[in-house]
Amino acid sequence: MDVQTHRGNLITNTATMAYRNLLKTIHNPDRFMDVIIQPVMFMLMFGYLFGGAIAGGVQAYLPTIVPGILIQTMLSAASGSGSQIREDLDSGVFDRFKSLPMAHIAPLAGQLFADILRLLIAAVASLATGYAMGWRPTAGFGWVIVSGLLAIFTGWALSWIFALLGLMAKNATMVQSFSMITMMVLSFMSNAFIPIKTLPKFMQVIANLNPVTYVITAIRQILATGSWTHEAVLVLIFGIGIVIVFAPLTVWAYNHNN
Amino acid sequence: MTKEYAIEVNHLTKRFGKKIAVDDVSFNVKQGEVFGLLGPNGAGKTTTLRMMTTLLKANQGSVQIFGHDTVKEGRLARSMFGLTGQYASVDEDISARENLLIFSRLNGLSRAASKQRATELLQEFSLVESADKALKDFSGGMRRRLDLAVSLITRPALIFLDEPTTGLDPRTRTQMWATIRDLVAQGSTIVLTTQYLDEADQLADRIAVIDHGQLVKIGTPAELKQQVGGTTLNFTVDQTGQVAAAVKLVAAQLKATVKRTGQQLSVTLNQVSQLTPILTALQQAKIAISHLTVQEPSLDDVFMDLTVGKN
Numbered sequence: 170m171d172v173q174t175h176r177g178n179l180i181t182n183t184a185t186m187a188y189r190n191l192l193k194t195i196h197n198p199d200r201f202m203d204v205i206i207q208p209v210m211f212m213l214m215f216g217y218l219f220g221g222a223i224a225g226g227v228q229a230y231l232p233t234i235v236p237g238i239l240i241q242t243m244l245s246a247a248s249g250s251g252s253q254i255r256e257d258l259d260s261g262v263f264d265r266f267k268s269l270p271m272a273h274i275a276p277l278a279g280q281l282f283a284d285i286l287r288l289l290i291a292a293v294a295s296l297a298t299g300y301a302m303g304w305r306p307t308a309g310f311g312w313v314i315v316s317g318l319l320a321i322f323t324g325w326a327l328s329w330i331f332a333l334l335g336l337m338a339k340n341a342t343m344v345q346s347f348s349m350i351t352m353m354v355l356s357f358m359s360n361a362f363i364p365i366k367t368l369p370k371f372m373q374v375i376a377n378l379n380p381v382t383y384v385i386t387a388i389r390q391i392l393a394t395g396s397w398t399h400e401a402v403l404v405l406i407f408g409i410g411i412v413i414v415f416a417p418l419t420v421w422a423y424n425h426n427n
Numbered sequence: 428m429t430k431e432y433a434i435e436v437n438h439l440t441k442r443f444g445k446k447i448a449v450d451d452v453s454f455n456v457k458q459g460e461v462f463g464l465l466g467p468n469g470a471g472k473t474t475t476l477r478m479m480t481t482l483l484k485a486n487q488g489s490v491q492i493f494g495h496d497t498v499k500e501g502r503l504a505r506s507m508f509g510l511t512g513q514y515a516s517v518d519e520d521i522s523a524r525e526n527l528l529i530f531s532r533l534n535g536l537s538r539a540a541s542k543q544r545a546t547e548l549l550q551e552f553s554l555v556e557s558a559d560k561a562l563k564d565f566s567g568g569m570r571r572r573l574d575l576a577v578s579l580i581t582r583p584a585l586i587f588l589d590e591p592t593t594g595l596d597p598r599t600r601t602q603m604w605a606t607i608r609d610l611v612a613q614g615s616t617i618v619l620t621t622q623y624l625d626e627a628d629q630l631a632d633r634i635a636v637i638d639h640g641q642l643v644k645i646g647t648p649a650e651l652k653q654q655v656g657g658t659t660l661n662f663t664v665d666q667t668g669q670v671a672a673a674v675k676l677v678a679a680q681l682k683a684t685v686k687r688t689g690q691q692l693s694v695t696l697n698q699v700s701q702l703t704p705i706l707t708a709l710q711q712a713k714i715a716i717s718h719l720t721v722q723e724p725s726l727d728d729v730f731m732d733l734t735v736g737k738n
Contacts, residue, residue: 189529197520261516264477265530267482269533269534
Protein backbone atom coordinates (compact mmCIF):
# COMPACT_ATOMS: atom_id res chain seq x y z
CA MET A 170 0.00 0.00 0.00
CA ASP A 171 1.71 3.16 -1.13
CA VAL A 172 -0.93 5.58 0.07
CA GLN A 173 -0.03 7.00 3.47
CA THR A 174 -2.82 6.36 5.92
CA HIS A 175 -3.18 6.55 9.66
CA ARG A 176 -5.87 4.98 11.74
CA GLY A 177 -8.63 7.51 11.94
CA ASN A 178 -9.81 8.31 15.43
CA LEU A 179 -13.28 9.00 16.68
CA ILE A 180 -12.93 12.77 16.72
CA THR A 181 -11.54 13.25 13.20
CA ASN A 182 -13.96 10.68 11.79
CA THR A 183 -16.90 12.40 13.47
CA ALA A 184 -15.72 15.79 12.24
CA THR A 185 -15.49 14.43 8.69
CA MET A 186 -18.97 12.95 8.94
CA ALA A 187 -20.36 16.20 10.34
CA TYR A 188 -18.68 18.01 7.43
CA ARG A 189 -20.36 15.57 5.04
CA ASN A 190 -23.77 16.31 6.55
CA LEU A 191 -23.14 20.04 6.33
CA LEU A 192 -22.15 19.69 2.66
CA LYS A 193 -25.35 17.78 2.02
CA THR A 194 -27.34 20.63 3.50
CA ILE A 195 -25.41 23.29 1.64
CA HIS A 196 -26.16 21.52 -1.64
CA ASN A 197 -29.81 21.10 -0.67
CA PRO A 198 -30.84 24.20 1.26
CA ASP A 199 -34.44 22.98 1.08
CA ARG A 200 -33.53 20.65 3.94
CA PHE A 201 -33.71 23.75 6.11
CA MET A 202 -36.99 25.02 4.74
CA ASP A 203 -39.16 23.08 7.15
CA VAL A 204 -37.44 24.47 10.23
CA ILE A 205 -37.63 28.01 8.84
CA ILE A 206 -41.13 28.01 7.39
CA GLN A 207 -42.79 26.23 10.30
CA PRO A 208 -41.88 28.71 13.07
CA VAL A 209 -42.48 31.74 10.85
CA MET A 210 -45.88 30.46 9.83
CA PHE A 211 -46.94 29.42 13.33
CA MET A 212 -45.72 32.65 14.83
CA LEU A 213 -47.67 34.78 12.36
CA MET A 214 -50.80 32.65 12.41
CA PHE A 215 -51.05 32.03 16.12
CA GLY A 216 -49.86 35.51 17.03
CA TYR A 217 -52.37 37.38 14.92
CA LEU A 218 -55.22 34.87 15.21
CA PHE A 219 -55.20 34.17 18.94
CA GLY A 220 -53.29 37.14 20.34
CA GLY A 221 -56.44 39.15 20.91
CA ALA A 222 -58.50 36.28 22.26
CA ILE A 223 -55.94 34.90 24.65
CA ALA A 224 -53.97 37.91 25.85
CA GLY A 225 -56.06 40.88 24.77
CA GLY A 226 -53.62 41.86 22.03
CA VAL A 227 -50.78 40.62 19.84
CA GLN A 228 -48.08 42.49 21.77
CA ALA A 229 -49.26 41.12 25.11
CA TYR A 230 -49.36 37.58 23.65
CA LEU A 231 -45.81 37.58 22.24
CA PRO A 232 -43.96 36.86 25.54
CA THR A 233 -46.14 33.74 25.84
CA ILE A 234 -46.01 32.49 22.29
CA VAL A 235 -42.38 33.19 21.32
CA PRO A 236 -40.87 30.72 23.83
CA GLY A 237 -43.72 28.30 23.03
CA ILE A 238 -43.01 28.26 19.32
CA LEU A 239 -39.26 28.26 19.94
CA ILE A 240 -39.56 24.95 21.81
CA GLN A 241 -42.12 23.53 19.41
CA THR A 242 -39.66 24.22 16.59
CA MET A 243 -36.82 22.58 18.52
CA LEU A 244 -38.99 19.51 18.91
CA SER A 245 -39.75 19.21 15.23
CA ALA A 246 -36.15 19.99 14.21
CA ALA A 247 -34.94 17.27 16.59
CA SER A 248 -37.45 14.81 15.18
CA GLY A 249 -35.92 15.40 11.75
CA SER A 250 -32.72 13.66 12.91
CA GLY A 251 -34.55 10.38 13.23
CA SER A 252 -35.90 10.22 9.70
CA GLN A 253 -32.60 11.42 8.23
CA ILE A 254 -30.70 8.67 10.01
CA ARG A 255 -33.21 6.11 8.74
CA GLU A 256 -32.91 7.41 5.16
CA ASP A 257 -29.12 7.31 5.40
CA LEU A 258 -29.11 3.76 6.75
CA ASP A 259 -31.34 2.62 3.91
CA SER A 260 -29.08 4.09 1.24
CA GLY A 261 -26.13 2.22 -0.27
CA VAL A 262 -23.59 4.69 1.03
CA PHE A 263 -23.94 3.36 4.56
CA ASP A 264 -22.56 0.02 3.45
CA ARG A 265 -19.43 1.78 2.44
CA PHE A 266 -19.17 3.62 5.74
CA LYS A 267 -19.42 0.31 7.50
CA SER A 268 -16.79 -1.31 5.29
CA LEU A 269 -14.23 1.41 6.03
CA PRO A 270 -11.60 1.11 8.75
CA MET A 271 -13.10 4.04 10.63
CA ALA A 272 -14.64 4.63 14.05
CA HIS A 273 -17.89 2.73 13.80
CA ILE A 274 -20.01 5.31 15.53
CA ALA A 275 -18.79 8.32 13.50
CA PRO A 276 -21.66 8.39 10.96
CA LEU A 277 -24.22 8.63 13.77
CA ALA A 278 -22.24 11.13 15.81
CA GLY A 279 -21.50 13.21 12.71
CA GLN A 280 -25.18 13.44 11.92
CA LEU A 281 -26.11 14.54 15.42
CA PHE A 282 -23.43 17.20 15.53
CA ALA A 283 -24.36 18.54 12.10
CA ASP A 284 -27.95 18.77 13.32
CA ILE A 285 -26.92 21.48 15.76
CA LEU A 286 -26.78 23.84 12.78
CA ARG A 287 -30.37 22.89 11.92
CA LEU A 288 -31.44 23.63 15.49
CA LEU A 289 -29.57 26.92 15.45
CA ILE A 290 -31.28 28.06 12.26
CA ALA A 291 -34.66 26.99 13.63
CA ALA A 292 -34.06 28.97 16.85
CA VAL A 293 -32.98 32.07 14.96
CA ALA A 294 -36.03 31.86 12.69
CA SER A 295 -38.38 31.61 15.67
CA LEU A 296 -36.83 34.44 17.65
CA ALA A 297 -36.36 36.74 14.63
CA THR A 298 -40.01 36.40 13.60
CA GLY A 299 -41.04 37.28 17.13
CA TYR A 300 -38.79 40.34 16.98
CA ALA A 301 -40.26 41.38 13.63
CA MET A 302 -43.74 41.20 15.16
CA GLY A 303 -42.70 43.59 17.89
CA TRP A 304 -41.50 41.24 20.63
CA ARG A 305 -39.01 43.09 22.88
CA PRO A 306 -38.02 40.94 25.87
CA THR A 307 -37.23 43.05 28.94
CA ALA A 308 -34.23 40.92 29.89
CA GLY A 309 -32.18 42.15 26.94
CA PHE A 310 -30.32 40.56 24.04
CA GLY A 311 -27.81 38.65 26.15
CA TRP A 312 -30.53 36.68 27.88
CA VAL A 313 -32.29 36.04 24.57
CA ILE A 314 -29.10 34.28 23.47
CA VAL A 315 -28.94 32.32 26.74
CA SER A 316 -32.53 31.16 26.33
CA GLY A 317 -31.85 30.31 22.68
CA LEU A 318 -28.85 28.19 23.70
CA LEU A 319 -30.86 26.38 26.36
CA ALA A 320 -33.55 25.67 23.75
CA ILE A 321 -30.95 24.36 21.28
CA PHE A 322 -29.38 22.15 23.93
CA THR A 323 -32.80 20.73 24.84
CA GLY A 324 -33.52 20.10 21.16
CA TRP A 325 -30.15 18.39 20.72
CA ALA A 326 -30.76 16.16 23.73
CA LEU A 327 -34.14 15.21 22.27
CA SER A 328 -32.55 14.42 18.89
CA TRP A 329 -30.84 11.43 20.56
CA ILE A 330 -34.26 10.00 21.38
CA PHE A 331 -35.45 10.54 17.81
CA ALA A 332 -32.20 9.04 16.49
CA LEU A 333 -32.91 5.91 18.52
CA LEU A 334 -36.40 5.87 17.06
CA GLY A 335 -34.93 6.23 13.57
CA LEU A 336 -32.67 3.24 14.18
CA MET A 337 -35.46 1.04 15.49
CA ALA A 338 -38.09 1.97 12.90
CA LYS A 339 -38.62 0.06 9.68
CA ASN A 340 -38.61 3.05 7.34
CA ALA A 341 -38.35 6.82 7.17
CA THR A 342 -42.08 7.35 6.63
CA MET A 343 -42.85 5.58 9.88
CA VAL A 344 -40.35 7.76 11.74
CA GLN A 345 -41.83 10.86 10.19
CA SER A 346 -45.42 10.14 11.08
CA PHE A 347 -44.55 9.09 14.61
CA SER A 348 -42.43 12.23 15.09
CA MET A 349 -45.25 14.39 13.74
CA ILE A 350 -47.74 12.96 16.25
CA THR A 351 -45.31 13.28 19.15
CA MET A 352 -44.56 16.84 18.20
CA MET A 353 -48.23 17.81 17.95
CA VAL A 354 -49.26 16.18 21.21
CA LEU A 355 -46.30 17.43 23.24
CA SER A 356 -46.42 21.00 22.00
CA PHE A 357 -50.18 21.54 22.04
CA MET A 358 -50.85 19.78 25.35
CA SER A 359 -48.56 22.18 27.14
CA ASN A 360 -48.45 25.84 28.10
CA ALA A 361 -46.90 26.76 24.72
CA PHE A 362 -49.89 28.69 23.44
CA ILE A 363 -52.30 29.11 26.32
CA PRO A 364 -52.28 29.65 30.09
CA ILE A 365 -52.78 26.22 31.70
CA LYS A 366 -55.41 27.49 34.15
CA THR A 367 -57.88 28.00 31.29
CA LEU A 368 -57.87 24.26 30.57
CA PRO A 369 -60.35 21.68 31.88
CA LYS A 370 -59.09 19.87 34.97
CA PHE A 371 -57.88 16.65 33.29
CA MET A 372 -56.04 18.61 30.62
CA GLN A 373 -54.36 20.67 33.33
CA VAL A 374 -53.00 17.47 34.82
CA ILE A 375 -51.61 16.37 31.47
CA ALA A 376 -50.15 19.78 30.65
CA ASN A 377 -48.51 19.97 34.07
CA LEU A 378 -46.94 16.55 33.59
CA ASN A 379 -45.70 17.41 30.10
CA PRO A 380 -41.94 18.08 30.19
CA VAL A 381 -42.37 20.62 27.39
CA THR A 382 -44.30 22.82 29.82
CA TYR A 383 -41.27 22.95 32.13
CA VAL A 384 -38.88 23.86 29.35
CA ILE A 385 -41.15 26.65 28.12
CA THR A 386 -41.69 27.98 31.64
CA ALA A 387 -37.94 28.04 32.21
CA ILE A 388 -37.33 29.97 28.99
CA ARG A 389 -40.11 32.46 29.77
CA GLN A 390 -38.63 33.04 33.22
CA ILE A 391 -35.15 33.67 31.85
CA LEU A 392 -36.55 36.19 29.39
CA ALA A 393 -38.80 37.86 31.97
CA THR A 394 -36.37 38.07 34.88
CA GLY A 395 -33.04 38.27 33.11
CA SER A 396 -31.59 35.67 35.43
CA TRP A 397 -30.66 32.00 35.45
CA THR A 398 -33.59 30.55 37.36
CA HIS A 399 -34.09 27.39 39.37
CA GLU A 400 -36.30 26.02 36.57
CA ALA A 401 -33.59 26.63 33.98
CA VAL A 402 -31.17 24.56 36.06
CA LEU A 403 -33.72 21.75 36.21
CA VAL A 404 -34.20 21.83 32.43
CA LEU A 405 -30.45 21.71 31.89
CA ILE A 406 -30.12 18.72 34.24
CA PHE A 407 -33.06 17.06 32.52
CA GLY A 408 -31.39 17.56 29.12
CA ILE A 409 -28.08 16.16 30.35
CA GLY A 410 -30.00 13.23 31.83
CA ILE A 411 -31.59 12.47 28.45
CA VAL A 412 -28.18 12.45 26.76
CA ILE A 413 -26.71 10.22 29.48
CA VAL A 414 -29.54 7.71 29.12
CA PHE A 415 -30.23 7.85 25.40
CA ALA A 416 -26.76 8.32 23.90
CA PRO A 417 -25.56 4.86 25.01
CA LEU A 418 -28.91 3.31 24.02
CA THR A 419 -28.72 4.90 20.59
CA VAL A 420 -25.12 3.79 20.15
CA TRP A 421 -26.09 0.28 21.19
CA ALA A 422 -29.00 0.21 18.72
CA TYR A 423 -26.69 1.54 16.03
CA ASN A 424 -24.12 -1.17 16.63
CA HIS A 425 -26.77 -3.86 16.50
CA ASN A 426 -28.47 -2.51 13.43
CA ASN A 427 -27.64 -5.07 10.76
CA MET B 428 -2.78 -19.04 7.02
CA THR B 429 -1.12 -19.49 3.69
CA LYS B 430 0.32 -16.40 2.10
CA GLU B 431 -0.79 -17.56 -1.30
CA TYR B 432 -4.44 -16.87 -0.54
CA ALA B 433 -5.98 -13.42 -0.46
CA ILE B 434 -9.17 -14.77 1.05
CA GLU B 435 -10.04 -17.96 2.85
CA VAL B 436 -13.71 -18.70 3.35
CA ASN B 437 -14.48 -21.59 5.68
CA HIS B 438 -17.90 -23.17 6.22
CA LEU B 439 -19.71 -19.87 5.91
CA THR B 440 -23.39 -20.11 6.84
CA LYS B 441 -26.06 -17.44 7.11
CA ARG B 442 -29.65 -17.94 8.12
CA PHE B 443 -32.41 -15.36 7.87
CA GLY B 444 -35.03 -16.77 10.18
CA LYS B 445 -35.69 -20.28 8.93
CA LYS B 446 -34.36 -19.63 5.47
CA ILE B 447 -30.76 -20.64 4.86
CA ALA B 448 -29.32 -17.97 2.58
CA VAL B 449 -25.77 -19.31 2.52
CA ASP B 450 -25.18 -22.94 3.35
CA ASP B 451 -21.73 -24.12 4.44
CA VAL B 452 -19.76 -22.39 1.70
CA SER B 453 -15.97 -22.75 1.60
CA PHE B 454 -13.47 -21.54 -0.97
CA ASN B 455 -10.15 -19.77 -1.29
CA VAL B 456 -9.22 -16.85 -3.49
CA LYS B 457 -5.63 -16.75 -4.70
CA GLN B 458 -3.65 -13.56 -4.79
CA GLY B 459 -3.81 -11.74 -8.10
CA GLU B 460 -6.72 -13.65 -9.56
CA VAL B 461 -10.17 -12.53 -10.59
CA PHE B 462 -12.65 -14.68 -8.74
CA GLY B 463 -16.23 -14.70 -9.91
CA LEU B 464 -19.27 -15.57 -7.82
CA LEU B 465 -21.87 -16.61 -10.34
CA GLY B 466 -25.47 -17.50 -9.69
CA PRO B 467 -29.07 -16.64 -10.42
CA ASN B 468 -30.92 -13.91 -8.52
CA GLY B 469 -31.35 -14.74 -4.86
CA ALA B 470 -28.76 -17.51 -4.93
CA GLY B 471 -26.75 -16.03 -2.05
CA LYS B 472 -23.95 -14.26 -3.95
CA THR B 473 -24.46 -10.88 -2.36
CA THR B 474 -25.04 -12.35 1.09
CA THR B 475 -21.72 -14.20 0.77
CA LEU B 476 -20.02 -11.02 -0.35
CA ARG B 477 -21.54 -9.02 2.50
CA MET B 478 -20.17 -11.50 5.01
CA MET B 479 -16.75 -11.41 3.34
CA THR B 480 -16.71 -7.61 3.59
CA THR B 481 -17.77 -7.52 7.28
CA LEU B 482 -21.15 -5.94 6.51
CA LEU B 483 -23.05 -8.98 7.73
CA LYS B 484 -22.29 -11.36 10.58
CA ALA B 485 -22.17 -15.02 9.68
CA ASN B 486 -24.06 -17.57 11.79
CA GLN B 487 -21.24 -20.02 11.34
CA GLY B 488 -17.89 -20.18 9.66
CA SER B 489 -15.13 -17.67 9.17
CA VAL B 490 -13.55 -15.42 6.58
CA GLN B 491 -9.90 -14.50 6.53
CA ILE B 492 -8.56 -11.63 4.49
CA PHE B 493 -4.79 -11.86 3.96
CA GLY B 494 -4.78 -14.03 7.05
CA HIS B 495 -6.82 -11.66 9.22
CA ASP B 496 -10.11 -12.82 10.63
CA THR B 497 -12.94 -10.46 9.64
CA VAL B 498 -14.60 -10.79 13.03
CA LYS B 499 -11.67 -10.80 15.43
CA GLU B 500 -9.60 -8.28 13.47
CA GLY B 501 -12.44 -6.47 11.73
CA ARG B 502 -10.85 -3.10 11.46
CA LEU B 503 -7.55 -4.45 10.19
CA ALA B 504 -9.32 -6.65 7.66
CA ARG B 505 -11.44 -3.71 6.52
CA SER B 506 -8.32 -1.66 5.84
CA MET B 507 -7.17 -4.25 3.29
CA PHE B 508 -9.94 -4.15 0.75
CA GLY B 509 -12.10 -1.79 -1.27
CA LEU B 510 -15.79 -2.45 -1.85
CA THR B 511 -18.08 -1.34 -4.63
CA GLY B 512 -21.63 -2.28 -3.72
CA GLN B 513 -24.51 -3.34 -5.86
CA TYR B 514 -26.30 -0.06 -5.40
CA ALA B 515 -24.34 3.14 -5.84
CA SER B 516 -22.51 3.40 -2.55
CA VAL B 517 -21.63 7.04 -3.02
CA ASP B 518 -23.29 10.09 -1.57
CA GLU B 519 -26.00 11.34 -3.91
CA ASP B 520 -26.28 14.81 -2.44
CA ILE B 521 -22.68 15.93 -2.78
CA SER B 522 -20.28 16.27 -5.72
CA ALA B 523 -17.84 13.67 -7.04
CA ARG B 524 -14.85 15.53 -5.66
CA GLU B 525 -16.48 15.91 -2.25
CA ASN B 526 -17.24 12.20 -2.21
CA LEU B 527 -13.61 11.38 -2.91
CA LEU B 528 -12.41 13.91 -0.32
CA ILE B 529 -14.67 12.64 2.42
CA PHE B 530 -13.94 8.99 1.78
CA SER B 531 -10.21 9.74 1.64
CA ARG B 532 -10.44 11.42 5.03
CA LEU B 533 -12.45 8.52 6.43
CA ASN B 534 -9.82 6.15 5.08
CA GLY B 535 -7.29 7.99 7.21
CA LEU B 536 -5.58 10.19 4.61
CA SER B 537 -4.46 13.63 5.72
CA ARG B 538 -6.28 16.68 4.39
CA ALA B 539 -3.58 17.47 1.83
CA ALA B 540 -3.21 13.85 0.76
CA SER B 541 -6.99 13.58 0.38
CA LYS B 542 -7.08 16.55 -1.99
CA GLN B 543 -4.27 15.13 -4.05
CA ARG B 544 -5.75 11.64 -4.21
CA ALA B 545 -9.16 13.01 -5.18
CA THR B 546 -7.62 14.93 -8.08
CA GLU B 547 -5.64 11.86 -9.19
CA LEU B 548 -8.67 9.60 -9.17
CA LEU B 549 -10.88 12.13 -10.96
CA GLN B 550 -8.30 12.17 -13.75
CA GLU B 551 -7.82 8.42 -13.78
CA PHE B 552 -11.55 7.82 -14.14
CA SER B 553 -12.19 10.71 -16.57
CA LEU B 554 -14.44 12.55 -14.16
CA VAL B 555 -12.56 15.86 -14.08
CA GLU B 556 -15.19 17.77 -16.05
CA SER B 557 -18.03 16.68 -13.82
CA ALA B 558 -16.00 16.77 -10.62
CA ASP B 559 -18.00 19.54 -9.00
CA LYS B 560 -21.42 18.72 -10.42
CA ALA B 561 -24.16 17.21 -8.31
CA LEU B 562 -24.35 13.45 -8.62
CA LYS B 563 -27.99 13.67 -9.56
CA ASP B 564 -26.86 14.70 -13.06
CA PHE B 565 -24.50 11.73 -13.40
CA SER B 566 -25.16 8.90 -15.83
CA GLY B 567 -25.19 5.33 -14.56
CA GLY B 568 -21.72 4.75 -15.99
CA MET B 569 -20.24 7.85 -14.36
CA ARG B 570 -21.73 6.87 -11.05
CA ARG B 571 -20.19 3.40 -11.24
CA ARG B 572 -16.83 4.89 -12.19
CA LEU B 573 -16.97 7.20 -9.20
CA ASP B 574 -18.05 4.30 -7.04
CA LEU B 575 -15.05 2.29 -8.18
CA ALA B 576 -12.75 5.30 -7.78
CA VAL B 577 -13.87 5.62 -4.15
CA SER B 578 -13.05 1.94 -3.58
CA LEU B 579 -9.54 2.51 -4.89
CA ILE B 580 -8.58 5.44 -2.67
CA THR B 581 -6.10 3.46 -0.61
CA ARG B 582 -4.99 1.33 -3.60
CA PRO B 583 -6.19 -1.82 -1.86
CA ALA B 584 -4.68 -5.11 -2.96
CA LEU B 585 -8.13 -6.68 -2.84
CA ILE B 586 -11.27 -5.28 -4.44
CA PHE B 587 -14.82 -6.53 -4.09
CA LEU B 588 -17.23 -5.67 -6.88
CA ASP B 589 -20.88 -6.53 -6.36
CA GLU B 590 -22.54 -6.79 -9.78
CA PRO B 591 -20.32 -4.08 -11.25
CA THR B 592 -22.13 -3.81 -14.58
CA THR B 593 -25.76 -4.51 -13.69
CA GLY B 594 -27.91 -1.91 -15.39
CA LEU B 595 -25.15 -0.48 -17.59
CA ASP B 596 -25.43 -0.13 -21.36
CA PRO B 597 -23.11 -2.32 -23.48
CA ARG B 598 -20.60 0.45 -24.16
CA THR B 599 -20.23 1.45 -20.52
CA ARG B 600 -20.05 -2.19 -19.59
CA THR B 601 -17.12 -2.74 -21.95
CA GLN B 602 -15.43 0.32 -20.44
CA MET B 603 -15.98 -1.11 -16.98
CA TRP B 604 -14.43 -4.41 -18.05
CA ALA B 605 -11.39 -2.55 -19.39
CA THR B 606 -11.03 -0.74 -16.06
CA ILE B 607 -11.24 -4.02 -14.19
CA ARG B 608 -8.60 -5.58 -16.46
CA ASP B 609 -6.32 -2.60 -15.78
CA LEU B 610 -6.67 -3.24 -12.06
CA VAL B 611 -5.75 -6.88 -12.59
CA ALA B 612 -2.72 -5.83 -14.63
CA GLN B 613 -1.62 -3.72 -11.66
CA GLY B 614 -1.70 -6.85 -9.52
CA SER B 615 -4.99 -6.45 -7.66
CA THR B 616 -7.01 -9.42 -6.53
CA ILE B 617 -10.65 -9.05 -7.51
CA VAL B 618 -13.77 -10.77 -6.26
CA LEU B 619 -16.85 -10.01 -8.31
CA THR B 620 -20.41 -11.24 -8.25
CA THR B 621 -22.36 -11.36 -11.45
CA GLN B 622 -25.42 -12.91 -12.98
CA TYR B 623 -24.00 -12.35 -16.46
CA LEU B 624 -22.28 -15.39 -17.83
CA ASP B 625 -20.34 -13.54 -20.50
CA GLU B 626 -19.01 -11.24 -17.81
CA ALA B 627 -17.74 -14.14 -15.73
CA ASP B 628 -16.32 -15.74 -18.88
CA GLN B 629 -14.60 -12.52 -19.95
CA LEU B 630 -13.11 -11.52 -16.63
CA ALA B 631 -12.84 -14.34 -14.15
CA ASP B 632 -9.89 -16.69 -13.75
CA ARG B 633 -11.98 -18.92 -11.56
CA ILE B 634 -15.69 -19.10 -11.00
CA ALA B 635 -17.73 -20.38 -8.09
CA VAL B 636 -21.28 -21.23 -9.12
CA ILE B 637 -23.72 -20.64 -6.27
CA ASP B 638 -27.31 -21.80 -6.25
CA HIS B 639 -29.78 -21.95 -3.37
CA GLY B 640 -27.04 -20.85 -0.99
CA GLN B 641 -24.79 -23.73 -1.86
CA LEU B 642 -21.55 -23.85 -3.73
CA VAL B 643 -22.36 -26.09 -6.67
CA LYS B 644 -19.14 -25.95 -8.62
CA ILE B 645 -15.83 -24.20 -8.64
CA GLY B 646 -13.25 -24.02 -11.41
CA THR B 647 -11.88 -22.11 -14.39
CA PRO B 648 -14.38 -21.19 -17.10
CA ALA B 649 -12.79 -23.87 -19.34
CA GLU B 650 -13.12 -26.56 -16.67
CA LEU B 651 -16.73 -25.69 -16.07
CA LYS B 652 -17.51 -25.81 -19.76
CA GLN B 653 -15.74 -29.12 -20.19
CA GLN B 654 -17.93 -30.59 -17.55
CA VAL B 655 -21.05 -29.95 -19.51
CA GLY B 656 -19.76 -31.84 -22.53
CA GLY B 657 -17.68 -31.51 -25.65
CA THR B 658 -18.02 -29.57 -28.85
CA THR B 659 -21.23 -29.82 -30.84
CA LEU B 660 -21.31 -30.12 -34.64
CA ASN B 661 -24.44 -28.86 -36.39
CA PHE B 662 -25.24 -28.91 -40.11
CA THR B 663 -28.18 -29.05 -42.50
CA VAL B 664 -28.51 -31.66 -45.27
CA ASP B 665 -29.61 -29.86 -48.44
CA GLN B 666 -31.75 -32.65 -49.95
CA THR B 667 -34.43 -34.32 -47.88
CA GLY B 668 -33.79 -37.70 -49.53
CA GLN B 669 -30.20 -37.80 -48.31
CA VAL B 670 -30.87 -37.12 -44.60
CA ALA B 671 -31.16 -40.78 -43.61
CA ALA B 672 -27.94 -41.63 -45.44
CA ALA B 673 -26.14 -38.74 -43.79
CA VAL B 674 -27.24 -39.84 -40.31
CA LYS B 675 -26.01 -43.37 -40.99
CA LEU B 676 -22.69 -42.16 -42.31
CA VAL B 677 -21.95 -39.77 -39.43
CA ALA B 678 -23.05 -42.33 -36.83
CA ALA B 679 -20.70 -44.89 -38.38
CA GLN B 680 -17.79 -42.44 -38.42
CA LEU B 681 -18.16 -41.27 -34.81
CA LYS B 682 -19.87 -44.27 -33.25
CA ALA B 683 -22.21 -41.81 -31.58
CA THR B 684 -25.89 -40.96 -31.68
CA VAL B 685 -26.90 -38.30 -34.15
CA LYS B 686 -29.76 -35.99 -33.26
CA ARG B 687 -32.04 -35.21 -36.14
CA THR B 688 -34.48 -32.31 -36.41
CA GLY B 689 -35.99 -32.19 -39.89
CA GLN B 690 -33.01 -31.72 -42.21
CA GLN B 691 -30.80 -30.54 -39.36
CA LEU B 692 -28.34 -32.90 -37.72
CA SER B 693 -26.32 -32.39 -34.57
CA VAL B 694 -23.73 -34.58 -32.92
CA THR B 695 -21.22 -34.26 -30.11
CA LEU B 696 -17.54 -34.37 -31.01
CA ASN B 697 -14.91 -35.54 -28.58
CA GLN B 698 -12.21 -33.79 -30.56
CA VAL B 699 -12.35 -31.15 -33.25
CA SER B 700 -10.01 -33.31 -35.40
CA GLN B 701 -12.91 -35.70 -35.95
CA LEU B 702 -14.46 -33.07 -38.19
CA THR B 703 -12.32 -33.63 -41.30
CA PRO B 704 -13.09 -37.35 -41.84
CA ILE B 705 -16.81 -36.63 -41.53
CA LEU B 706 -16.70 -33.86 -44.10
CA THR B 707 -14.60 -36.01 -46.47
CA ALA B 708 -16.99 -38.94 -46.13
CA LEU B 709 -20.00 -36.71 -46.81
CA GLN B 710 -18.33 -35.26 -49.88
CA GLN B 711 -17.45 -38.71 -51.22
CA ALA B 712 -21.07 -39.81 -50.74
CA LYS B 713 -22.08 -36.64 -52.67
CA ILE B 714 -24.23 -35.38 -49.82
CA ALA B 715 -24.40 -31.58 -49.96
CA ILE B 716 -24.56 -29.79 -46.63
CA SER B 717 -24.88 -26.17 -45.43
CA HIS B 718 -25.14 -24.06 -42.25
CA LEU B 719 -22.25 -25.86 -40.64
CA THR B 720 -21.40 -24.73 -37.11
CA VAL B 721 -19.02 -26.08 -34.51
CA GLN B 722 -20.06 -24.96 -31.03
CA GLU B 723 -18.01 -24.85 -27.87
CA PRO B 724 -20.22 -25.21 -24.80
CA SER B 725 -20.96 -21.78 -23.37
CA LEU B 726 -21.15 -20.79 -19.75
CA ASP B 727 -24.87 -20.53 -20.40
CA ASP B 728 -24.95 -24.30 -20.75
CA VAL B 729 -22.98 -24.63 -17.53
CA PHE B 730 -25.31 -22.26 -15.78
CA MET B 731 -28.45 -24.03 -16.96
CA ASP B 732 -26.90 -27.36 -16.17
CA LEU B 733 -25.81 -26.50 -12.65
CA THR B 734 -28.45 -24.18 -11.30
CA VAL B 735 -32.12 -24.64 -10.70
CA GLY B 736 -32.96 -21.01 -10.05
CA LYS B 737 -35.85 -19.70 -8.05
CA ASN B 738 -38.61 -20.56 -10.45
